Amino acid sequence: MNTIGIGLLGAGTVGGTLIHRLVTEHAAIAAKTGLDLQVRRVAVRDPAKPRSFEIPEGMFTTDPMSMIEDPDVDLVVEVMGGQEPAGDLVLRALETGKPVVTANKELIAARGDELIAAAEKSGVALLFEAAVGGGIPIIRPLSETLAGERITRVMGIVNGTTNYILTRMAEEGTAYADALGQAQDLGYAEPDPTADVEGADAAAKAAILASLAFGTWVGLDHVPHSGISQVTATDIRYARDLGYTIKLLGIAEDTPQGVSARVHPVLLPHDHPLSSIRGATNAIFIEGPAIDTLLFAGPGAGGDPTATAVLGDVIDAAREILAGAQVAPRIRFAPSSLADFGAIPTKWYVRLEVEDRPGVLAQIAAAFGEASVSIKSVWQEGTDDEATLLIVTHRAPEADQENALRTVGNLDCVNAVAAAIRVESEEA
Ligand SMILES: NC(=O)c1ccc[n+]([C@@H]2O[C@H](COP(=O)([O-])OP(=O)(O)OC[C@H]3O[C@@H](n4cnc5c(N)ncnc54)[C@H](OP(=O)(O)O)[C@@H]3O)[C@@H](O)[C@H]2O)c1
Missing domain, CATH: 3.40.50.720 (NAD(P)-binding Rossmann-like Domain)
Structure with a gap:
């Protein structure tokens, strides 16, 4: 034997x-x-x-x-x-x-x-x-089965706790704190949930996925991350009306600016395969020119x-x-340029609480324009002398988007930048 x-x-x-x-x-x-x-x-x-x-x-x-x-x-x-x-x-x-x-x-x-x-x-x-x-078998497929594929992007729901919380919020309108409490009662969330809800756990996994997908070492300090503690049931509802589902994603991309890895909440179109991943289930979506797309889904913990x-x-x-043989490593890392996140083109969903008077929309559009960010769509709902504006931008470098948000937030007619969440969709 x-x-x-x-x-x-x-x-x-x-x-x-x-x-x-x-x-x-x-x-x-x-x-x-x-x-x-x-x-x-x-x-x-x-x-x-x-x-x-x-x-x-x-x-x-x-x-x-x-x-x-x-x-x-x-x-x-x-x-x-x-x-x-x-x-x-x-x-x-x-x-x-x-x-x-x-x-x-x-x-x-x-x-x-x-x-x-x-x-x-x-x-x-x-x-x-x-x-x-x-x-979910994902390390072996990425480092061995797909070693010959020129992978362009990997996006994953790699933290079951946050996906469970977002699912409860989306399906039952539950507030974030209550959904987190339910996750803790069911043992999905730790008594101190910080590493899960603020994205650090997903960032470690995104760093590993990026390193394996692109054959270059992506250290944790190159994975900016933010979590879901600021996501509200209100934005989940507005996003749904606009055709999107909110998910916390780890994203690893081979971009013209270099390899990029990051973790943050995103608005995903309803018809994206990751949008339908419910509860504590994990899923990883891989894109490449020859395979087109692959989806791996299943239990991410337990x-x-x-x-x-x-x-x-x-x-x-x-x-x-x-x-009895010397074993060659499954993956070798070669140096490659890592992208500065500020240079990566992103698009945003922004919810603004504004004064409901003539000229406000023009001021806001001008502020975005000054930061070289163009607006794709605007939706407005008025309540007395206040209004809620939902803006979805076109793609622009992350640094310009952040600059636009700061400028807009400083306008007198803007009472609050109530939410700002990135959008992942194929459109520009
Ligand atoms: N749990 C999951 O669903 C899951 C899923 C994917 C990956 N993982 C990973 O799997 C690993 C283990 O997770 P887990 O949930 O099984 O952890 P766990 O239940 O906390 O078990 C940790 C074990 O390690 C022992 N241990 C800890 N520090 C030690 C030390 N300094 N010296 C000797 N023994 C030590 C503990 O001993 P005692 O029993 O004596 O306390 C315990 O048996 C972690 O890296 C985790 O991220 C876990």
Whole structure:
């Protein structure tokens, strides 16, 4: 039998489910793959904690480094999360010549280039299918299946918590704070939801997607991000009337200005495939000249789907160990120019609260014009001496759009720039 000894860093939601699957489905996995996958050591913080799986007590350790260096461990699975100590432990495992499977987007987004180089130097695999999109196969398609495609753009709903909140707001008119509370009650959102709702979690995933799609390392500091905490049910309703759905997207593009990655809420046309992705589901939409478009959708989190992705990587790495060859990295990064976000053409939906008197519209149009932003459409609703103006602009460099918003916000006739959200549509 082809026996592979597995050491786990972490046995929480993902690690615990993985161990349960490795134990209960051992025979089925062996029958399908010819592999005898054995859990040998499990590093945790508290070995006394009640667990959802059963392994002999002596397998637990609180000394992760000793687990990595244990000669019975052939392959390391990192499911402890966070940047440290996970980062140094993964690096040590790779330097020791052991392949690593990780689900840790935070670590890969922060140190992926360094860790992939360390894996290449040792000739072992570093696999991270579960780091983006949980149970959705997306890392392998991007870095292997589509390696020959000249990908132009990747757009993804890569955070289930925010998609759940936006869906509740859109379908039931729920206020943001109430929808967030519901997400917390259902366990979709952490007690401190900041990383999800302000876009940092999605930014880590967008950095990974951009790096793999364009074969150039895109560090987190090149991924500007904003979240959904300013999105209101009012704007979701207005956007719907204008033909759009509001989503939080990670966008990675190969533009004439260079590679760009960013995360922000967008108005998407109702007929865009990502507009119909509801609840906590994740989806990634890939565009390229030969494939045209591809949509990957499914569960972006949860112990079971994520453990399936990790298990697939474990089987892949185990096969390579048994093949005995030096492993080439799945992806190599070449330097490429990264775009300044200010230069990227964007279009905006802007909601203004204005005084309802003659000449106001002309002043506002002039302010946009001065900033070289042209207006595509205007919709107005009056209430006594106040009016709401909904403006959708044409495409213009992001810096000009932001400049226009500042100028418009300073006009005496404008009481408030109540909302400003980018629009993603094929039109100019
Ligand atoms: N949960 C998901 O749905 C999901 C989806 C996709 C990706 N991921 C990624 O998967 C990874 C794990 O997530 P999770 O939800 O399974 O986390 P979790 O439930 O919090 O589990 C973390 C595990 O790591 C152990 N641990 C943490 N710090 C440690 C340390 N310094 N030394 C030894 N052990 C340590 C914990 O030990 P104790 O058990 O003793 O506390 C626990 O077993 C993260 O990178 C996450 O981003 C998770």
